[in-house]
Amino acid sequence: MPKAKRKDQTSSTVLTDKELRTLDAHWRAANYLAVGQIYLLANPLLTEPLRPEHVKPRLLGHWGTSPGLNLVHTHLNRVIKARGQDALCVWGPGHGGPAVLANAWLEGSYSQTYPDVSRDAAGMGRLFRQFSFPGGVPSHVAPETPGSIHEGGELGYALSHAYGAALDNPDLLVACVIGDGEAETGPLAASWHSNKFLDPVHDGAVLPILHLNGYKIANPTVLSRIPESELDALLRGYGHTPIHVTGDDPDQVHRDMAAAMDDALDRIARIQHTAREDGVAERPHWPVIVLRTPKGWTGPAEVDGVPVEGTWRAHQVPLSAVRDNPEHLRQLEAWLRSYKPQELFDEDGRPREQVLACVPEGARRLGATPHANGGLLLRELPVPPLERYAVAVDKPGATLHEPTRVLGDLLESVMRATGERRDFRLVGPDETASNRLQAVFDASGKAWQAQTLPVDEHLDRHGRVMEILSEHTCQGWLEGYLLTGRHGLFSCYEAFVHIVDSMVNQHIKWLRVTRRLPWRAPIASLNYLLTSHVWRQDHNGFSHQDPGFVDHVLNKSPEVVRVYLPPDA
C-alpha cells in the first residue's frame, strides 16, 4: 500500500512514542476481544494452550470490519478525552458487533449496563461466550449494545441517522463510520447531501469516516477501485473536505489517524466558531476522513493457501474449521497471541493502565453517552389543547374543510413553543406546502445552508422544517432525531411512503427490543402524516396509487404501532 498522505492538512499532531504505545495497546486489546468473541468459549486470557474445546462449536460473526472499527474507536477515545468533547458514534458496519462490544467492555460502559459482564476475567469469559450464542447477544450492533442508536442489519442509514442525532445538539460530535459497501446503497448515497441542511450554529457536527477496507461480502467495493483522485472529487462534490489516511503499518496509521482526527476536529471547531462567534453565514465544507486499511487487518494473512487478510475472505470468520483442523487451531492461537494479551490484561483479566490511557470518563465514553439513550433526555412536547383546533360542523356532510391546514396551525404552535428548546422537527420530501401545512412557516423556516436567491421563500439557515427529495433521508434524519430524545413528524404522500417500508420495519424492531431493556428509556413516537391518498388521485392518477402502507405497519405488533384514520375515512 502507498504511504499515508493527507491533503490540506492543517494540524500537525505528532504523537509521542508513549502515546502511540497506549493507543496501539488499546487497539490491540479491542482486536483481541473481538477475535475472542467470535471464537472462544473458554480460556479467554489464553492462560493455557488453546484446545478445540475452548472454541465455539458454531463460528459466527464479522471479523473483517472489526479492526477498522476498533481503530476508529481508539482514536475517537483519544480526541474525546483530550478535548473534553461530547460525542456519539454511529457504526455503519454494525455487523462488526465484536468491535463495538469490545470497546464498550474496555471502557467499562458495558459492565455498567450489564453488571454480570464485569471488567475482569470472569466478565471477559461471559463477553466471549454470550456473543451470537443461544440466549446471548446479537452478533450485530443492536438495541442491546450500549451507546448505540443504529442497528447493524440493513445497510444504508448510518449517515442520515448521524445527521438526525446532530440536529439541535450544538455541542455534540457525531462520528459516523460508513462502510465502502454501505456507501453503494441508495439511502447512504443520498444522505451525503445532508450537509446542506446542517446548521453550524444550532446543530452539532457530523464527522463521516469512510471505511475503505476494499471489500463487501464477496466483491471489491466501487469506491475502493476508483482512483483516489476520483474519490476525492466525489467527496468534494458532496461538499466535504477529505482527509485521507492510508496504510497497513499500524504505527504509521496510528500517527496519521491521530493527525487526521485532530485536523478534522480543528476544522470543525473553526467552522463552528466562524458561524457562532463571527456570524459568518457561508455553507461550511465539513471534513470527512477516508480510512483506507486492509479488511481483516492483523488477522490471518493466508488460510488454506489463499490470501485472507486484505481480501473479502476476511469478511466473516477467517478460520472456519478451528475445532477440527489443527492447523486452523494453531493459526487462531497465533493470531490471538499476536496481540500479546498478557501485556494488555492483568492476571485478573482487567485491562492494564496503558490500555485504558486513551479512554474518556463517565458520560463522555461512547458507550455511556445519554444521547444514545434518548429517552433519558426527552421532554414532553408542548402540544396545545386540541379543542382549540376543533372544526365546527353544524350538520354532517354539509361543509368542506382542509384538515391538514388545521394541522398546520397546530404545528405552528408546537414549532413556536419549541423555538428555544429546539426539540421538534418537521420533515418531508418537498411536500409541506402541497400538504397544506404552510402555517408552520410562520414559526420556522426550512433548513437550508446552500445558496439562496431573492426569489426564495421560507428558506432559513436556522429552520426546523426539513425538506429534501429523499424519503429515505427524511426517515433517517427523523429516526436519528427521535432516538436521541427529541420529537418530530414526517408528512408524506401515501403512495411514496412505501419507499421507507424497510426502514420502518427496522425502526419498529428497534422499538420492540428496547421495550424489554429496562435501561433504555422510552423515546417519542415516529409520527407520519400520510397525504394525497390513493382514493383522491384525480391529479396524478395511477402513478400514485398504493394504499398498502397501512397494511404494512398493521402487520406489526400493536405494542408499537398505532394507526389513526379520520372520522370520514
Next chain:
Amino acid sequence: MPKAKRKDQTSSTVLTDKELRTLDAHWRAANYLAVGQIYLLANPLLTEPLRPEHVKPRLLGHWGTSPGLNLVHTHLNRVIKARGQDALCVWGPGHGGPAVLANAWLEGSYSQTYPDVSRDAAGMGRLFRQFSFPGGVPSHVAPETPGSIHEGGELGYALSHAYGAALDNPDLLVACVIGDGEAETGPLAASWHSNKFLDPVHDGAVLPILHLNGYKIANPTVLSRIPESELDALLRGYGHTPIHVTGDDPDQVHRDMAAAMDDALDRIARIQHTAREDGVAERPHWPVIVLRTPKGWTGPAEVDGVPVEGTWRAHQVPLSAVRDNPEHLRQLEAWLRSYKPQELFDEDGRPREQVLACVPEGARRLGATPHANGGLLLRELPVPPLERYAVAVDKPGATLHEPTRVLGDLLESVMRATGERRDFRLVGPDETASNRLQAVFDASGKAWQAQTLPVDEHLDRHGRVMEILSEHTCQGWLEGYLLTGRHGLFSCYEAFVHIVDSMVNQHIKWLRVTRRLPWRAPIASLNYLLTSHVWRQDHNGFSHQDPGFVDHVLNKSPEVVRVYLPPDA
C-alpha cells in the same frame, strides 16, 4: 444567467441559421402542444380568440419541466437523424407527460399507436382534451405512452432503468433525463455508479442529462444551489465527463445544446471504438450533459405579481384561474401565441415541414423504438429440462440438500446457452456466492469495469452477473433489462427485499396496465429468489427478520404475481 460554457469540449458544431430555425420551430411546437394539453378543451389552433369555455374546467399537469424535456427531445431528434442512431430515452421527470406526448404526436408515433389521435387539427384537439381528463390519458408518462419504459410517478429510478436498457444492446444509445429533484433521491444517487458495470464492448451507451431547472415542487434543488465547480467535481467523482449547457436565451441554448450533444455522441463513439476495435480495457469516463435552464422556461414570467418562470411556482399549472380571471385568460392566450402556432402548423393542424425537419424516421423515432416495447424483441429463454436437476430423495426427511446450489447449476446452463445471445442477467446485492449460486460463475463472471487486483475472483469486463450493494440499483437494472425484452433473476436476502417494496409496486402496476394495451407485447417475468430466510436466522438474528415481502406481493393482483414456495416450506 451566465453565458453557456462547456468544458473539455471536443466537437465544434456550428448550427446553420436554417438548422437553428428548424430546431427552434420543433421546440416551439412541442411547447405549444404541452401548454395546449394542460389547458385547452377546444380551439386547439387558436383560430379564434381564446374564450373561457375553450379551457378545461380542472387544470392539471406539470408545465415546469416540459420546456426542458422538449428541448432534450428536439436535440435528440437531431443527432438520431444525423447519425442514424438507434436510441431510447428514459424521462426521469415523467410528470412532464405533456412534453413526451407532444413529441410523440409531432413525430407521428402517437397517431401510429392511437390512430384516432391523428396528426391533424382533429387529432390535436383530441390530444389536448384527453390529457389528464376523465377517460383520457394519464398526466404522467405511463405504459400508455409510446416509447416509454419508465413511469413518471415515484422518482428515483430513471438512471438504473436506463442502464438496464443499455445492457447487451451494443448499438443502442439510452438517453436519460434526470431531474435535479430526482437526483436527491437515494436510488438515483446510487445509480450513478452503474457506469462501473457497463461494458463498452457488449453494452450500449447511457447518456445522462441532468436537468438542472433549479426547483422541485416548492423548494430549490440541492444540486442547483452548489457552485458549478462542486457539481462538476461530483459528476467527475461519479466517473463522468461533464458537459455544461447553461442559459435562458433560446438561440444560444440551441447552439450550445447541439454542440453538447455532438460532443457527447462523439465521445461515446470514441469510447466504443477504443474498446471494440482497439481492445482497450480501461474504464471509460462517459459524458454527462448538465442542462441548466429556467423551470417553466418560455411560460409566464409573472402571475398575479409574483415571479413564476424560473421558479418553483412554474412546477405545475402557472395560470390557475383561467376560466374566471380574465387577466389569466389573456396571459394564457399571449403565452400560447408566443410560440406562433400559425408558423408551426398548417390550416389542417399538421406540423409544417420546418417543424418536422429534425424528426427521424420509422423505428428511429423515440416513440417508435421497439426497445421500448420489449415484448416484441423477446426470445424464449433456453431453460434446460428441469428433470435434469431433480434431487433424488429416497426417504422423506432423511437427507440434506442445498437447493440453491442446484439452482446454481441450472443458472449456469442458462448463462451458457445465452452466451452468444446475451439476453439473460443475474443481479444481486453481493450475495450470489453466499446464496450458493456460484456455479453460475463457470459460465459468466461478474460485470466489473473498475480497477482489478490479482487477488480478485470472477470479475469480468464482459460478465453478466451483476453485483452492487444496492437493492434499488439491482431492481432498476433488471426492470430496465426486462422492459427492453430480455430475461433475468434477482437473488436477495428475504430480510432486505423490502428495500424495493415500492419499486415492485410500480413494476406490478406497469405490468397490469400493459395487459390492457394490445400494442404492448408481453415481457418476461421479474423473478426473485429470496434466500437467508427469517426462519433460519441463527447467524444474523433479529437484525435480519422480516418475512413480509411475500405478504406484500400477495396483496397484488394474481393476474401478475406468482409466489412459489419449496415443498418443505
